[in-house]
Amino acid sequence: METLTDFSQSLALTEYIANAKRKKEVTIIASILLSAILAMTFWCVVNWYIFHSKEAKRKAQLTHMFYIEPVGGEEDDQEVQLFNISTISAATNNFSQANKIGEGGFGPVYQGRLPDGQNIAVKRLSQNSYQGLQEFKNEVTLIAQLQHRNLVKLLGCCIQGEERMLVYEYMPNKSLDQFIFDEARKILLPWEKRFGILKGVSKGLNYLHHESILRIIHRDLKASNVLLDDEMNPKISDFGLARIFENEREETTRRVIGTHGYMSPEYVMDGHYSIKSDVYSFGVLAIEIISGQKNWGFHHPDHELNLLGHAWTLWNEGRALELIDPVLEESSNDTKVSRCIQVGLLCVQHRAEERPTMSEVVSMLQDECGILVEPGEPGFFSGRSFRWTGPASWDCNNHSVNGLTVTTLTGRL
Structure with missing residues (x-):
């Protein structure tokens, strides 16, 4: 016949086993959560690195695309400013017809205003334009090197996805x-x-x-x-x-x-x-x-x-x-x-x-x-x-x- 002492020992053993199971479950759950957190953190870090690597590569490609070796040993910065499409879109009221001021072989031209208040003219390459990336690059790389009161001033460009845009100083009286x-x-x-x-x-x-x-x-x-x-x-x-x-x-x-x-x-x-x-x-x-x-x-x-x-x-x-x-x-x-x-x-x-x-x-x-x-x-x-x-x-x-x-x-x- 089981004595009270044996019962107490059995109960204690049962509680010990239950506690051990709970601790093991907690440990497993904590390990899973920690692994998930680490995996999520790793995923975020990898994607952040990939995104910024792509962005850095894009900017490097653009810098290479629109950089001309200074002539005559000049060391002035010859790079053009790269505008984000969201900035240009906001400046031109999402390329509204009310902001359109003309159209040429390159595509439509829009008037806009940058956040600092500067007025700009934006030439947006149209899908059916006879001009392509070569003409776009040609204009940027050439005009970026030129400074004269009788030449229009290029402020920068935007190239994201299929978009190709040139950003100029705004000329209020348009064309001759x-x-x-x-x-x-x-x-x-x-x-x-x-x-x-x-x-x-x-x-x-x-x-x-x-x-x-x-x-x-x-x-x-x-x-x-x-x-x-x-x-x-x-x-x-x-x-x-x-x-x-x-x-x-x-x-x-x-x-x-x-x-x-x-x-x-x-x-x-x-x-x-x-x-x-x-x-x-x-x-x-x-x-x-x-x-x-x-x-x-x-x-x-x-x-x-x-x-x-x-x-x-x-x-x-x-x-x-x-x-x-x-x-x-x-x-x-x-x-x-x-x-x-x-x-x-x-x-x-x-x-x-x-x-x-x-x-x-x-x-x-x-x-x-x-x-x-x-x-x-x-x-x-x-x-x-x-x-x-x-x-x-x-x-x-x-x-x-x-x-x-x-x-x-x-x-x-």
């Missing part, structure tokens, strides 16, 4: 074409303002060709790529098609990209471009500024000539002043106007070697008493609309987007 080709607004640009714009654009091009650390051919100078600040001072924009050149020789390309009416004959016909290609474009722009008419699509009831041909005819007949925009008649200076027409015609001469350099153009516009030579025949002046008619052995695949023409030449080049 919205004034000189608008019957209601062209009166806001009297002669002295237009003359100042001509001189400013010439100085900006001269800087690109002869004075900047990178010698650059713009290749797409036109009225819509000349922006105006709050005082109507001009700034050249859009460097997506620009090219660096190291000497005065002519370069050749199979891919001719430019805007109808502004491209030089040698570039359109043969794919040859040089600083004289920009000079030709400047000459067209000068005639347009003076006349208030577009070269491409110009119509005159008495002949089939385009604007350049019309200007050259008037010059040869001693009636050059008839070219002037009627709204300028009261504000213009006949001597200055005649000289600017002559400079414009010298710039659009058919043969590239006969055109002046931009440094010579700047001198011509500043020295109002200097003697100028007589201009020769302009390029592309004989008809209202030029159509490329190269040799049959060549292929010409041509398409146009927002005034820009992309032509691929194959054969002799």
Whole structure:
């Protein structure tokens, strides 16, 4: 028969076993919880590391993408600012139509305001843009190196996922074409303002060709790529098609990209471009500024000539002043106007070697008493609309987007 002592010992043993089980269960549960916590912590640390490694790699790639080795031993920081897409989205009110101020070959352009109050213009690469990452990189890497009062200032860029955006200083008066080709607004640009714009654009091009650390051919100078600040001072924009050149020789390309009416004959016909290609474009722009008419699509009831041909005819007949925009008649200076027409015609001469350099153009516009030579025949002046008619052995695949023409030449080049 079990005694009381044996019962007590049995009860104590049972409690001991139960306590041991509870301790083991607690230990197991604690171990599981601790393992889970450690696993979660490890997972968080790994993901944090992966995320920041990817972000660091992305920034490193962008830095490499948009960094140009300083020219001439310069050690200044040449990197552009990288904007987060959320910052740009907030600045432009989520890219609202109310903030849209224009559209070009690159894509739509929006006005925005950064948190510090600075006004910006944002160019957003559209999905159907003819321009791609190469043009995007080209514009960033080139303009980041340039500092001149007549060149638009690039503040930075944004590249996240499929998004490609360029962030510029905001130019409140937008582009020159919205004034000189608008019957209601062209009166806001009297002669002295237009003359100042001509001189400013010439100085900006001269800087690109002869004075900047990178010698650059713009290749797409036109009225819509000349922006105006709050005082109507001009700034050249859009460097997506620009090219660096190291000497005065002519370069050749199979891919001719430019805007109808502004491209030089040698570039359109043969794919040859040089600083004289920009000079030709400047000459067209000068005639347009003076006349208030577009070269491409110009119509005159008495002949089939385009604007350049019309200007050259008037010059040869001693009636050059008839070219002037009627709204300028009261504000213009006949001597200055005649000289600017002559400079414009010298710039659009058919043969590239006969055109002046931009440094010579700047001198011509500043020295109002200097003697100028007589201009020769302009390029592309004989008809209202030029159509490329190269040799049959060549292929010409041509398409146009927002005034820009992309032509691929194959054969002799």
